[in-house]
Amino acid sequence: MDHFAEIDLEDCPCCGGVGSIEEEGGWCLYIQCVDCGARTAELSYQNEAERQEAARRAAMNWNLRKVISPGPGE
Ligand SMILES: [Zn+2]
Structure with missing residues (x-):
């Protein structure tokens, strides 16, 4: 898997843990x-440029604490 360029992730807004970029099915x-x-x-993507952009946008959301908290039983 290719690495992402220059992605800085803050600590988890929920628990202070480490955030990790996860990819699913090669499209999001x-x-x-x-x-x-x-x-x-x-965030979905269709090519390498969009993949890098999606990673940047996901990191931005993460750093702005726009996250979905895990619910009980999820
Ligand atoms: Zn956490």
């Missing part, structure tokens, strides 16, 4: 906390 990605599972909304 999101940032998810490795500790509590809080994550951003998925």
